[in-house]
Amino acid sequence: MKKIPFLFGIMFLVSCKTPEETRIPCHAWLGGPGKATDAVLKAQFTDLKDKGIVRLMYSAGQDPAVYKRAGKIAKDCGLQFHAWIPSLTQNYNPKMKPEWYAVNGIGESAYDKPAYADHYHFVCPNRQEIYDYLDAMYGSIADLPEVDGIHLDFIRFPDVILAKGLWKKYGLVMDREFPQFDYCYCDKCVSDFKAQTGIDIKSVKDPSEVPEWKQFRYDLITRLVNHLAETVHARNKEINAAVFPGPNSIARKIVRQEWDKWNLDAFYPMNYNDFYLEGTAWIGEMCREGVTALNNEKPLYSGLFICPDPAAKASEPDPENHGLLPGELEAAIRESVSNGAAGICLFTPDRMTEEDWVVLEKALRTNYTGNK
Numbered sequence: 569m570k571k572i573p574f575l576f577g578i579m580f581l582v583s584c585k586t587p588e589e590t591r592i593p594c595h596a597w598l599g600g601p602g603k604a605t606d607a608v609l610k611a612q613f614t615d616l617k618d619k620g621i622v623r624l625m626y627s628a629g630q631d632p633a634v635y636k637r638a639g640k641i642a643k644d645c646g647l648q649f650h651a652w653i654p655s656l657t658q659n660y661n662p663k664m665k666p667e668w669y670a671v672n673g674i675g676e677s678a679y680d681k682p683a684y685a686d687h688y689h690f691v692c693p694n695r696q697e698i699y700d701y702l703d704a705m706y707g708s709i710a711d712l713p714e715v716d717g718i719h720l721d722f723i724r725f726p727d728v729i730l731a732k733g734l735w736k737k738y739g740l741v742m743d744r745e746f747p748q749f750d751y752c753y754c755d756k757c758v759s760d761f762k763a764q765t766g767i768d769i770k771s772v773k774d775p776s777e778v779p780e781w782k783q784f785r786y787d788l789i790t791r792l793v794n795h796l797a798e799t800v801h802a803r804n805k806e807i808n809a810a811v812f813p814g815p816n817s818i819a820r821k822i823v824r825q826e827w828d829k830w831n832l833d834a835f836y837p838m839n840y841n842d843f844y845l846e847g848t849a850w851i852g853e854m855c856r857e858g859v860t861a862l863n864n865e866k867p868l869y870s871g872l873f874i875c876p877d878p879a880a881k882a883s884e885p886d887p888e889n890h891g892l893l894p895g896e897l898e899a900a901i902r903e904s905v906s907n908g909a910a911g912i913c914l915f916t917p918d919r920m921t922e923e924d925w926v927v928l929e930k931a932l933r934t935n936y937t938g939n940k
């Protein structure tokens with residue numbers, strides 16, 4: 569009888585074997601677990617670890633029990649496990665009130681009239697109720713020993729300007745800020761801004777020309793992020809975020825993220841070049857801008873958007889199905905790391921082809937930083 573646990577231990581060691589040391593840290597955004605059993609999750613995580621991934625940013629709703637289960641399996645396989653949970657997009661649930669949702673410049677609420685897409689139910693970042701909700705939600709998950717960190721996403725305003733590669737999909741030409749995509753004009757935001765600056769933003773003909781109004785909204789996001797950082801750090805856990813590229817060239821302008829002011833432990837700019845009609849050299853430029861803005865004081869992991877079906881890319885109209893081809897992946901990694909990124913993050917491992925994995929394995933073992 570005593571042999572059974574011993575055998576179990578051997579099997580465990582074999583199935584969760586540690587791959588050769590890799591040079592470049594590779595993280596991955598991954599959703600789950602759906603109906604996957606523990607055994608299926610274990611096989612999936614072991615496979616990813618063997619392919620060189622060291623950290624999962626795992627998205628599984630808001631139930632701590634799910635993160636506890638998946639996190640235990642991930643950690644048994646030697647993976648770092650971060651809970652990836654959207655912040656300011658919240659589907660309606662009994663805990664959310666309609667008046668907590670963000671309001672655009674023509675008075676429409678993201679509660680029942682979201683911009684662009686059905687999942688764009690953005691809440692207002694300027695409400696105590698939202699602070700309380702996010703505190704409780706993130707706090708309960710950061711409390712879990714199976715969770716190494718919290719990964720914020722949708723920690724921003726809706727895109728007041730869409731990335732250029734998405735204009736066609738939505739039938740828009742966004743050469744300036746339009747009021748129906750500009751948030752938040754709820755009563756609290758309008759009155760707080762008036763109290764702070766004396767400006768009644770609703771009486772201004774073109775709010776995009778008021779720099780104080782822009783700064784007010786950058787600050788709303790920064791204040792919320794830094795508050796959540798305190799919540800998570802109080803539990804001795806890491807907190808980081810998926811952000812738009814920049815911060816100055818894109819993130820501030822289109823989603824009002826001044827992320828170089830955020831008190832986070834790491835940053836994951838979504839350097840999704842096809843969304844901006846750019847190539848791999850641009851990924852390097854974005855990494856350089858980001859690490860410079862952070863004064864090289866915090867790690868930046870370059871988010872890479874992988875093409876799920878390379879053969880169909882040329883005829884695929886939806887940019888969400890575009891992304892890096894196997895022939896571009898090595899250049900994307902090289903551009904990222906040689907321009908200061910601490911590593912990369914894949915969106916997503918499920919989109920990787922066999923050819924991609926071969927390219928990745930070689931690239932992760934390459935020294936792109938020179939003999940500095």
Ligand SMILES: [Zn+2]
Pocket residue numbers: 670671692693694752753754755756757758
């Ligand atoms: Zn508001």
